[in-house]
Amino acid sequence: MAFKVGILGLGTVGTGTVQLLLDPTGRQALLKEVEVYKVGVKSPDKTRAVSLPTAVVTTDLEAIVKDPAVDIVVELIGGLEPARSLILQAINNGKHVVTANKAVIARFGDEIFTAANAAGVYVMLEAAVGGGIPVIQPLKQSLSVNRITAVTGIVNGTTNYILTAMRDRGSDFAEVLAEAQQLGYAEADPTADVDGLDAADKIAILASLAFGGRIKLQDVYCEGIRNVSKADINYAEKLGFVIKLLAIAKKAHSSNSLSLRVHPTLVPQSHPLASINGVYNAILVEGEPLGQVMFFGPGAGAGATASAVVSDILAIAATLKTGTTKPHPLMSCSHQEYCEKAPMEDLVTRFYARFLTQDHPGVIGKLGTCFGNCGVSLESVVQTGIHDNLAEIVVVTHDVREGDFNASLAEIRALPAISSIASLLRVL
Amino acid sequence: MAFKVGILGLGTVGTGTVQLLLDPTGRQALLKEVEVYKVGVKSPDKTRAVSLPTAVVTTDLEAIVKDPAVDIVVELIGGLEPARSLILQAINNGKHVVTANKAVIARFGDEIFTAANAAGVYVMLEAAVGGGIPVIQPLKQSLSVNRITAVTGIVNGTTNYILTAMRDRGSDFAEVLAEAQQLGYAEADPTADVDGLDAADKIAILASLAFGGRIKLQDVYCEGIRNVSKADINYAEKLGFVIKLLAIAKKAHSSNSLSLRVHPTLVPQSHPLASINGVYNAILVEGEPLGQVMFFGPGAGAGATASAVVSDILAIAATLKTGTTKPHPLMSCSHQEYCEKAPMEDLVTRFYARFLTQDHPGVIGKLGTCFGNCGVSLESVVQTGIHDNLAEIVVVTHDVREGDFNASLAEIRALPAISSIASLLRVL
Numbered sequence: 118m119a120f121k122v123g124i125l126g127l128g129t130v131g132t133g134t135v136q137l138l139l140d141p142t143g144r145q146a147l148l149k150e151v152e153v154y155k156v157g158v159k160s161p162d163k164t165r166a167v168s169l170p171t172a173v174v175t176t177d178l179e180a181i182v183k184d185p186a187v188d189i190v191v192e193l194i195g196g197l198e199p200a201r202s203l204i205l206q207a208i209n210n211g212k213h214v215v216t217a218n219k220a221v222i223a224r225f226g227d228e229i230f231t232a233a234n235a236a237g238v239y240v241m242l243e244a245a246v247g248g249g250i251p252v253i254q255p256l257k258q259s260l261s262v263n264r265i266t267a268v269t270g271i272v273n274g275t276t277n278y279i280l281t282a283m284r285d286r287g288s289d290f291a292e293v294l295a296e297a298q299q300l301g302y303a304e305a306d307p308t309a310d311v312d313g314l315d316a317a318d319k320i321a322i323l324a325s326l327a328f329g330g331r332i333k334l335q336d337v338y339c340e341g342i343r344n345v346s347k348a349d350i351n352y353a354e355k356l357g358f359v360i361k362l363l364a365i366a367k368k369a370h371s372s373n374s375l376s377l378r379v380h381p382t383l384v385p386q387s388h389p390l391a392s393i394n395g396v397y398n399a400i401l402v403e404g405e406p407l408g409q410v411m412f413f414g415p416g417a418g419a420g421a422t423a424s425a426v427v428s429d430i431l432a433i434a435a436t437l438k439t440g441t442t443k444p445h446p447l448m449s450c451s452h453q454e455y456c457e458k459a460p461m462e463d464l465v466t467r468f469y470a471r472f473l474t475q476d477h478p479g480v481i482g483k484l485g486t487c488f489g490n491c492g493v494s495l496e497s498v499v500q501t502g503i504h505d506n507l508a509e510i511v512v513v514t515h516d517v518r519e520g521d522f523n524a525s526l527a528e529i530r531a532l533p534a535i536s537s538i539a540s541l542l543r544v545l
Numbered sequence: 546m547a548f549k550v551g552i553l554g555l556g557t558v559g560t561g562t563v564q565l566l567l568d569p570t571g572r573q574a575l576l577k578e579v580e581v582y583k584v585g586v587k588s589p590d591k592t593r594a595v596s597l598p599t600a601v602v603t604t605d606l607e608a609i610v611k612d613p614a615v616d617i618v619v620e621l622i623g624g625l626e627p628a629r630s631l632i633l634q635a636i637n638n639g640k641h642v643v644t645a646n647k648a649v650i651a652r653f654g655d656e657i658f659t660a661a662n663a664a665g666v667y668v669m670l671e672a673a674v675g676g677g678i679p680v681i682q683p684l685k686q687s688l689s690v691n692r693i694t695a696v697t698g699i700v701n702g703t704t705n706y707i708l709t710a711m712r713d714r715g716s717d718f719a720e721v722l723a724e725a726q727q728l729g730y731a732e733a734d735p736t737a738d739v740d741g742l743d744a745a746d747k748i749a750i751l752a753s754l755a756f757g758g759r760i761k762l763q764d765v766y767c768e769g770i771r772n773v774s775k776a777d778i779n780y781a782e783k784l785g786f787v788i789k790l791l792a793i794a795k796k797a798h799s800s801n802s803l804s805l806r807v808h809p810t811l812v813p814q815s816h817p818l819a820s821i822n823g824v825y826n827a828i829l830v831e832g833e834p835l836g837q838v839m840f841f842g843p844g845a846g847a848g849a850t851a852s853a854v855v856s857d858i859l860a861i862a863a864t865l866k867t868g869t870t871k872p873h874p875l876m877s878c879s880h881q882e883y884c885e886k887a888p889m890e891d892l893v894t895r896f897y898a899r900f901l902t903q904d905h906p907g908v909i910g911k912l913g914t915c916f917g918n919c920g921v922s923l924e925s926v927v928q929t930g931i932h933d934n935l936a937e938i939v940v941v942t943h944d945v946r947e948g949d950f951n952a953s954l955a956e957i958r959a960l961p962a963i964s965s966i967a968s969l970l971r972v973l
């Protein structure tokens with residue numbers, strides 16, 4: 118008995134997946150029963166790193182998702198359409214689906230999982246978040262015995278590469294971005310990465326699994342790294358922090374609602390996420406009674422992502438092998454309710470702020486008064502020097518309600534001594 | 546339909562497990578179908594943190610493993626006997642087994658898994674290694690699509706606590722051990738931890754799963770941390786390393802045999818394992834095509850271990866829920882062959898050595914000649930100072946065959962100028 122796989126797309130990840138499946142020796146024995154039955158491509162005549170029989174390669178992707186012989190459809194074309202339609206067609210034709218497509222799952226997960234449950238098939242997405250790191254399966258299975266309180270991740274390798282390089286070399290964002298584009302670590306249009314949209318897709322998926330509810334992508338607050346300056350990276354370092362783009366899903370203190378957000382964050386140097394550098398990803402899961410566990414690994418790349426894709430194929434094949442027709446409760450995705458979003462103004466966090474002020478005596482006192490008026494208590498205030506006749510004052514607060522902090526900023530902006538607020542960042 | 550669990554032992558982990566199972570709200574919904582049916586204890590009248598109906602608690606552990614109503618036996622009494630016999634009886638009575646007992650699995654895994662396969666039941670052991678860290682299931686499932694090349698872990702919290710404290714405070718081993726015993730981080734008899742035996746049990750289990758073969762515990766080379774001195778920790782730090790007790794299972798360069806070993810190791814400060822401090826555990830898995838992934842978390846504690854135990858109960862319940870009688874290929878443990886052990890003298894690694902020598906000119910030259918005679922090339926040689934009229938010389942080698950390094954040491958010991966070899970450590 119062989120499980121027939123139809124793969125849509127033969128780009129980097131598709132090629133890695135086919136190479137892995139065609140070379141099963143020394144891996145889980147069940148992989149020998151998985152057959153690369155069809156591979157759908159755009160350009161069949163393109164030279165490729167993997168050689169496949171002519172009968173396997175086709176340009177007719179719809180034929181693959183409808184082929185009665187196909188057991189598992191592996192969607193690796195990316196983007197929203199035709200990926201979404203092909204996935205839905207595969208499901209409606211009774212195929213199990215494996216996808217690496219975070220964008221389509223974050224936007225159309227409801228539609229896709231509703232269809233999958235109706236059809237009695239699995240939709241698996243280990244490769245959609247964290248590349249080769251096994252994090253989706255632990256969240257659905259092992260870790261689900263916990264009451265999860267927070268998922269905090271460095272889930273975008275491009276921005277982590279940029280922030281790491283900015284710190285290591287004291288370079289500006291624009292300079293490092295240009296270099297990352299040359300090296301292929303950043304796209305020509307870097308928007309999805311540097312503005313945090315890719316990380317938002319991923320935290321929406323992780324939050325949905327960790328907290329057992331559907332997530333509306335627009336509920337994820339999203340702020341990218343374009344405004345992170347080398348000055349802030351330096352001040353952060355002196356204060357004992359590194360700046361990371363974190364994707365966070367966290368139960369609010371006083372209710373069941375979820376704070377969902379992506380933003381550059383000052384992370385204490387002793388925190389496990391602080392030492393995740395370069396293109397690596399890491400996901401920290403906190404829960405009761407577990408405490409903290411962290412998963413670390415390559416967030417992208419053909420081999421790592423292929424490992425995740427094939428692990429999903431393997432999981433489906435193993436379940437099919439048991440011959441049951443009843444769905445496996447830990448592989449299905451059955452939640453129907455939406456998670457409630459906690460408003461950003463109710464977020465309780467520390468803040469880092471950098472002010473440019475007139476070099477007058479008493480400015481720190483005035484700042485302190487505005488903060489105090491709004492109930493914002495300060496952990497440290499440092500006047501770092503004078504630039505262009507302006508004094509630079511860096512403030513780190515204790516935990517405050519974001520709404521209260523914003524109210525204090527409104528008062529501060531009205532102070533004649535304040536020239537500008539050069540940066541505002543949250544602190545983990 | 547409820548799944549009836551019989552728990553053997555109500556110590557720290559047993560209590561954590563019962564507390565979790567009795568409080569399923571907000572966790573995976575399937576846990577509501579798991580019933581704490583029997584709990585076997587030694588002293589039924591002891592005051593406990595968890596209150597159970599009288600009918601649930603019994604001192605007759607054999608009755609639990611034979612009870613036809615019990616679906617899953619959870620062995621949390623630890624030690625070799627009666628744990629081994631009770632597990633085997635449970636299996637022979639058709640019960641699935643969950644255990645946190647690394648000692649019994651490392652020693653009697655062959656017997657236990659042979660019996661389990663014959664009886665068509667699962668034996669699950671997530672809690673046996675790495676406390677709450679989900680690492681056993683990923684090795685058996687997701688990561689098994691890779692050809693694993695190495696598993697490297699900090700898997701003993703007590704020794705990691707001791708080494709971390711020695712470094713942070715510049716203290717001696719004996720001093721920190723005494724304090725760890727007072728704090729409850731080390732046992733009154735610390736042998737199993739500080740001599741590396743507990744870590745050896747755990748790497749035998751991890752290696753068996755990662756490399757798909759049985760492991761003889763006596764094949765694991767084992768060296769503890771009693772001889773790690775604060776002097777070596779200091780020198781290591783100056784050379785860019787931290788000293789960790791690593792448990793390593795690694796494919797040999799040129800053959801299919803496995804190097805299996807536990808020993809204190811100089812780890813480069815930039816390595817992901819270098820920043821795992823205190824009682825935390827971490828396991829780094831390397832494979833093709835994945836690259837590296839690391840799992841990090843609490844290596845012990847009631848809550849963390851209970852999370853792992855209950856995740857195994859959940860996995861069994863989920864599979865039973867599908868109504869199949871065929872074994873799930875990724876939950877069974879089917880390998881029968883033994884892994885071949887690579888001899889330690891064929892290990893290729895870097896070494897750190899500290900020599901006490903007469904303070905004569907030319908000693909470094911003589912040392913260098915002995916190393917050169919045996920093909921050992923040096924990365925650094927530092928004369929660190931004079932103590933008690935003896936010069937102290939610290940050497941770090943490039944990668945060498947351990948047999949060749951030992952041959953060079955035999956020559957060096959014969960040099961009149963050499964007073965003693967104060968320490969010898971491997972370098973990652």
